[in-house]
Amino acid sequence: MRHFDEIFAIAADRHGGPAALDGKLTKPDPQITALPEDRWLSVMTRCVFNAGFNWKVIAAKWDGFERAFDGFDVGRNAFMDDAQLDAHLRNTEIVRNGAKIQSVRDNAAFLMELRDAGGAGKVLGGWPSQDYIGLLEMLKTRGSRLGAATGQYAMRFAGRDAFILSTDVTARLVAEGVIDKPATSKRALRAVQEAFNHWAAQSGRSLSEISQVLAYSV
Template sequence: MRSLDEILAISVERKGSEAAILQDIDPPKSAEALAAIPDDRWLSAMSKAIFCAGFNWKVVDNMWPGFETAFKGFDPAACAMMDDAWFDRLVTDTSIVRHGPKIRAVQENAVYVQEQSAEHGSFGAFMASWPAEGFVDLLAHLKSEGTRLGGTTGQYVLRVMGVDGFLLSRDVVARLIAEGVIDKQPTSKSAMRAVQAAFLEWHQSSGRSLTEISRILATSIG
């Protein structure tokens, strides 16, 4: 496995400079900043990632004000209590993407957000309490306890909200394969553990965030 500096050199050769590689990524938020994010913004981010999955992101983004209105600002208490009449209105509401299972996922994730908020004080506090070295476990928790939050959907939610972590995009996976960390798209627990170990090794040797490392790996290929 190459050092991160060696992989960065490959990226710089391809992209021109380190600044060009990292210019459009936001640094991870502090624990305090994550804890301060209201629960409705977490549910909104989850829902947006879910509706974007397999769909045109720009279309969803342009429609998002309509989503915010239709789902009552993604207030978890309101969404968790979604009744059949509200659901029926949503599946015919032209201001949103009318996808029944994804609409139902909003309700189910509202319950998930409420449960974690009740236990930890807020969903943001729950996120802030999770150590970076357990990022793979956090992804597994989102997949098992949330709805439709597995795979890259959960990873995108965490990235958008400022949690330090990696995105297993096609290019990142290609670099991990090239470095001998994995031999294919990681789906098993053992493969995900190997990915996490590699990222932590690069993190400890470089002092860079997992977010930066993820971008460096991606730009060394794509």
């Protein structure tokens, strides 16, 4: 496994030099623990709907989603009744996918449950980056439709420190001998986490930055 500086140099060489590459990197939001729970629900919902759909279609309709789901108020959506669900299925302002619409209710209920542990900001935003795969497992088991890439994108788009196992990131991890195929098993994900933790210790960079550098290196 190469030193992170070597991987950064490969990526920088392909993207205009170190300064230009640094300028491309999105960093985690230092105020992520203060993100309101309605914004967590909003980003979760957007990533759930992005999965399997054209992202530009979802983006074009997003104002309609915000209106339809009351600004993603967690309490209102957690208690969505069947009549409201049926109304959403008739609403042309949103993408009318029944299973994904129901996930809004389920994830609102999930976020309400997190209040007992200090709230979404504390639990999701404050989860240790050194155990990011533990957070992903929790999202998969307790959230709705938040497994695999959807949970990873939701955490990145919310602004928390997060890696995304995209095709390019996976290719770099394979090239470095961390994994030999896309990481889906717990064993493979532990190997990925260990590699990211190692590179973080070498570089002082976040998971988000390391993930992007790996992608840019391919």
